Amino acid sequence: MKPKHILVIEDDKQIVESLRDLLEICDYDVEIALNGLNGLSKARSKKPDAIILDLMMPVMDGLEFLKELRKDESMSHTPVIVLTAKHTFDDKIEGYESGADHYLTKPFEHKELLLVLENLLSRRELMTKRILSSPDKVFATSKDEKFLAELRGFLMDNIQDDKLDLDIIADNLSYSRSSVQKKVKAITGKSISQFVREFRLEYAMQLIKSNAANVKEIAFESGFHSHAYFSKCFREVYGKTPKEVIQENN
Numbered sequence: 001m002k003p004k005h006i007l008v009i010e011d012d013k014q015i016v017e018s019l020r021d022l023l024e025i026c027d028y029d030v031e032i033a034l035n036g037l038n039g040l041s042k043a044r045s046k047k048p049d050a051i052i053l054d055l056m057m058p059v060m061d062g063l064e065f066l067k068e069l070r071k072d073e074s075m076s077h078t079p080v081i082v083l084t085a086k087h088t089f090d091d092k093i094e095g096y097e098s099g100a101d102h103y104l105t106k107p108f109e110h111k112e113l114l115l116v117l118e119n120l121l122s123r124r125e126l127m128t129k130r131i132l133s134s135p136d137k138v139f140a141t142s143k144d145e146k147f148l149a150e151l152r153g154f155l156m157d158n159i160q161d162d163k164l165d166l167d168i169i170a171d172n173l174s175y176s177r178s179s180v181q182k183k184v185k186a187i188t189g190k191s192i193s194q195f196v197r198e199f200r201l202e203y204a205m206q207l208i209k210s211n212a213a214n215v216k217e218i219a220f221e222s223g224f225h226s227h228a229y230f231s232k233c234f235r236e237v238y239g240k241t242p243k244e245v246i247q248e249n250n
Contacts, residue, residue, distance in 0.1 A: 003029045004121060007048035009039035009065065010083065011057045019052065022110050036060030040068055043075060047186060050121055052113075053100075055084040066100060077144045077187055079120035083108060144187050151184070155199050162225045166192050200224060201237050208245050215242045 006028045010016050016032055023030045031046055033039035036053075037060040043051065051069075055062035062082060069075050082100040102116050154172055158164055169192065170180045184192045204222040216227050219242075224230035234242050 003027050004049040005029045005031065005046060006117070007031045007033065007039065007043055007046065007051045009033045009036060009051065009057070009062070010054040011035060012054070015054075015083075022114070026114060036062060036065035040065055043069060043078070044072065047075065048078065049124075050079040050081070050117060052081045052083060052117070055082060075186065077124070079117075079124060081113070081116055081120070083113075144183070147183055148187060151180075151195075152199065155196060156203075159200065159203055159223050160221060162223045164196060164223070169196075197233060198237060201234055204230070204234065204242065205238065205245070208242060209249060211246075211249065215246065218242065 006023055008016060008019050008023070008030060010019065010032075011034050013034075016034075020030050020032065031042055031048060033042050035057045039051075039053070040060065042048075053062045053065060060068075062084070066080060066082075069078065069080070079101045081102045081104060083104050083106060085106045101120055104113060104116065150173060151169070154169065155164070166177050166180060170177045173180065175183075181192055184190060184195050188195055190198070200222045204218050204224075207218045207221060215231070219225075219227050219230035222230070224233070231241050231243075234240075238245065240248075
């Protein structure tokens with residue numbers, strides 16, 4: 001499995017090296033930026049899985065960074081842990097209002113940082129899987145949840161249409177092409193075409209498990225108008241052909 005990419009934005013070189021060692025020992029892929037402006041550039045180009053951010057920095061401080069980060073739709077979901085010596089209640093409120101997910105005051109315990117980071121990443125993955133597998137049972141709360149629920153709802157309503165493409169999806173959801181591409185990639189790690197294809201395959205698997213129809217009918221119901229292509233895609237994802245799964249269920 002590809003290691004999670006963590007962006008550390010901190011101007012204290014001693015803390016930077018300590019965090020790099022700590023995170024790399026835990027098999028994270030670590031990127032370093034020494035100020036908020038450089039961090040913003042790296043966040044936009046690298047799309048990290050999470051960010052560890054100092055508040056007091058030159059060029060662009062942590063609060064400015066957070067405000068700019070949250071303006072970018074493709075990174076509005078990225079977990080951010082704030083590290084700072086500022087520890088008053090008002091300081092924390094300002095950090096949370098700017099988009100921080102968690103607040104740790106210096107000096108901080110390494111174990112606590114790792115647990116917070118692991119929890120934020122796990123929660124993110126769980127939320128994505130929950131929406132991808134059971135859209136009708138999800139109460140959408142965050143912008144990302146609402147977007148994915150809306151996308152899945154549209155795909156479900158048009159599941160048999162094999163002509164669905166990015167233009168049609170973006171137009172019906174009232175987003176630009178680039179916004180749909182960026183949001184799907186940022187939230188799920190998949191391209192829009194991969195997301196749609198796997199959505200169809202999930203639906204096909206549900207039909208198979210409910211003994212709804214034969215393979216040819218299931219392919220058509222799922223939006224695959226080529227039986228051979230459907231079987232090929234299904235095997236790539238599930239490691240078995242639709243026919244093999246049907247036989248196992250009977």
